[in-house]
Amino acid sequence: MTTVPxxxxxxxxxxxxxERRWTILSAGLVGLMIGVALFxxxxxxxxxQVWVETANPRTLHVSxxxxxxxxxSALEADGSVTVRAVGQQxxxxxxxxxxxxxxxxxxxxxxxxxxxxxLITGTNINGMLVPGYVTALPAKFANPGEYSxxxxxxxGMGHEGMWAKVKVVxxxxxxxxxxxxxxxxxxxx
Ligand code: CUA
Numbered sequence: 001m002t003t004v005p006x007x008x009x010x011x012x013x014x015x016x017x018x019e020r021r022w023t024i025l026s027a028g029l030v031g032l033m034i035g036v037a038l039f040x041x042x043x044x045x046x047x048x049q050v051w052v053e054t055a056n057p058r059t060l061h062v063s064x065x066x067x068x069x070x071x072x073s074a075l076e077a078d079g080s081v082t083v084r085a086v087g088q089q090x091x092x093x094x095x096x097x098x099x100x101x102x103x104x105x106x107x108x109x110x111x112x113x114x115x116x117x118x119l120i121t122g123t124n125i126n127g128m129l130v131p132g133y134v135t136a137l138p139a140k141f142a143n144p145g146e147y148s149x150x151x152x153x154x155x156g157m158g159h160e161g162m163w164a165k166v167k168v169v170x171x172x173x174x175x176x177x178x179x180x181x182x183x184x185x186x187x188x189x
Pocket of ligand 1: 115
């Protein structure tokens with residue numbers, strides 16, 4: 001009598017083969033995903049931003065966007081507001097930024113010396129002011145109110161005392177004020 005491999009044995013062999021292939025495939029997929037996550041994380045952390053705007057810290061006060069007379073809040077033609085600010089050891093200019101509620105706002109800021117932080121407490125607005133570069137942060141405040149803005153990057157002996165304020169006023173008040181002044185802030189108001 002000859003022995004013929006039974007269906008059972010053959011089935012086991014096929015099942016083992018299929019299982020092995022699936023194991024390799026799923027392990028490969030997991031490996032691939034880890035690889036992609038690692039690459040993306042390391043790449044993002046080590047490459048400069050794709051989109052970079054520069055501002056020479058040596059000539060900030062002399063010419064260009066961050067000259068003192070151009071700092072503060074500006075009402076744009078499209079109804080949005082641009083706030084320009086400079087951080088320096090150990091203050092922000094303007095020291096109090098005025099913005100309207102319920103309006104798209106862009107903060108544009110840079111540093112004239114070392115790295116400072118740009119953080120508006122109670123919001124998700126949190127950036128770094130790096131000398132040589134412009135930090136642009138979009139924002140929108142639902143209601144009038146006041147927010148403090150402590151520098152959150154250690155920048156020297158006066159770091160603890162470096163902070164500013166953001167004052168949010170209602171839209172109508174802001175637009176009335178914008179008719180009087182090209183650039184607004186709440187310093188001395
Ligand atoms: Cu500026 Cu810390």
